[in-house]
Amino acid sequence: MxxxxxxxxxxxxxxxxxxxxxxxxxxxxxxxxxxxxxxxxxxxxxxxxxxxxxxxxxxxxxxxxxxxxxxxxxxxxxVGVLLDASAQHAGRTGREILRLSADTMGVGKERVEAMLALVGLDGVEAKRRVRNYSLGMRQRLGIANALLGDxxxxxxxxxxxxxxxxxxxxxxxxxxxxxxxxxxxxxxxxxxxxxxxxxxxxxxxxxxxxxxxxxxxxxLQTKGTYVKPLETGALAQALAAAGIAALPSGDGAFRAEADPVDVGRAAAAAGVVLVELRPAEGAGLEEMFLQLTADDAREPLQTSAPQAPTATPGAPR
Ligand SMILES: Nc1ncnc2c1ncn2[C@@H]1O[C@H](COP(=O)(O)OP(=O)(O)O)[C@@H](O)[C@H]1O
Ligand SMILES: [Mg+2]
CATH class of the missing domain: 3.40.50.300 (P-loop containing nucleotide triphosphate hydrolases)
Incomplete structure (x- = not known):
């Protein structure tokens, strides 16, 4: 290919x-x-x-x-594919599943053993039926299957x-x-x-x-600037005058939606003294993801207490 x-x-x-x-x-x-x-x-x-x-x-x-x-x-x-690790035939052993796949793909049995070893399924586990595998073991088997055809x-x-x-x-x-x-x-x-x-x-x-x-x-980078002035009100005015959006960030500081140089210029133009000026830190991705998780879940709304994102069980759908 x-x-x-x-x-x-x-x-x-x-x-x-x-x-x-x-x-x-x-x-x-x-x-x-x-x-x-x-x-x-x-x-x-x-x-x-x-x-x-x-x-x-x-x-x-x-x-x-x-x-x-x-x-x-x-x-x-x-193309190695793993779509639903729990969809494997529960009555077969891990090794049997890989051998059947290997036959279909036209790869040798030694590749099956190599992949079992690679994903860390030992001799005893390879002989066990998949219905008795943990989800983690199924994932390992699924990865072995995906890698089987090299x-x-x-x-x-x-x-x-x-x-x-x-x-x-x-x-x-x-x-x-x-x-x-x-x-x-x-x-x-x-x-x-x-x-x-x-x-x-x-x-x-x-x-x-x-x-x-x-x-x-x-x-992961967050755009914007953390800026802390000597006088909060004066900076708020200076930023507004420069057309820079900003949110209070505690302790008289702001998080402004512009690069530090532009925030600095706006402050200088208005004669505002700054005590701190630096690129804003923070997990932009995390904010975005939490937002998605909060208003985006397509499951029917739960009538019980809202779920934290990490509390969602990892059940494959
Ligand atoms: N066969 C289907 N019939 C009807 N709706 C489906 C079907 N497959 C998926 N959906 C819906 O499409 C949306 C996306 O599903 P899915 O792709 O499984 O999401 P994800 O994998 O990101 O959790 C869900 O609302 C799901 O209910
Ligand atoms: Mg899914």
Whole structure:
């Protein structure tokens, strides 16, 4: 396969009058881990199912290396997919599942053993039936299955669900080395911090729409300026006169929506003395994500107490 880029162009999917995925466009590039982040119901799984041809798009298209997934011959040799780790046949053992996949893909049995070892499923676990696997073990098996065909692209839907911190650390190492070898990784998550730990690039989705995308560094950066004057009222006036929006930030300081140099100029022009002037800190991404989680969850409203985002169980949908 040629370039290993995943490209979505204006992908739209409706269910009746409801638009689950709304003109979604983004790319995931080789050599990078791209995190596809959004609250439950945002449209991540639907988008990923469209990428691998399991759901059709009403409009737009999803291409992998320039091809629709359905047009790629023996696709598992190019694209490793993990969509729903709990969908594996519960009555089979981990090793049986991988051997069946290996047969279908035309890869040897030794690759099955290598992948079991890679994901840390030991001899006893490989012989156990999948119904007796924990979610974390299922995720490991799912990753082994995705890697079985030695693909150059990975599409993983919520692979971190059910993993403990050590498992997340392991997953991070695995995906990073896959990307470092030139592979393309797209992984979805509804948990900001998990994605933040693993991904280089982030695509943020809410209500079926992309709301932000860029490198992690770009997205974590908060634009704006923290400015503290000697006289609060005087600075408020100076900023207003310069057309710079600002919010009180406690202790007589402001967070202004402009670069420090412009805030400094506005203050100087009005003869306002500043005691502090610096780029604002803060987790821009976190604010954005909390906002999405707060007004964007598409589950029916709970009548009980509101849920904190981290309290949402990681059940794959
Ligand atoms: N087959 C379907 N029929 C009707 N609605 C669906 C179907 N699949 C997904 N949806 C709806 O589309 C929205 C997006 O779902 P999904 O892509 O699973 O979100 P995410 O993976 O981000 O949690 C949800 O509101 C979901 O209920
Ligand atoms: Mg999902």
């Amino acid at each position: 040629m370039a290993r880029v995943i490209t979505l162009e204006n992908v739209t999917r409706r269910y009746g009058s409801f638009t689950a995925v709304d003109r979604v466009s983004f790319t995931a590039k080789p050599g990078l881990v791209t995190g596809f982040l959004g609250p439950n119901g945002a449209g991540k799984s639907t988008s990923m199912r469209i990428m691998v041809g399991l759901t059709s798009a009403d409009e737009g298209r999803a291409l992998i290396g320039g091809h629709a997934y359905a047009d790629i011959p023996n696709p598992s040799r190019h 693909p150059s692209v990975l599409v993983l839907d919520e692979p971190v669900n059910g993993l403990d911190p050590a498992g997340i650390h392991w997953m991070r190492g695995l995906l990073r080395s896959f990307a470092a070898g030139g592979g393309t990784v797209l992984l979805s998550s509804h948990l900001l911090h998990e994605v933040e730990m693993i991904a280089d690039e982030m695509v943020l989705i809410g209500r079926g729409r992309i709301v932000a995308q860029g490198s992690k560094a770009e997205l």
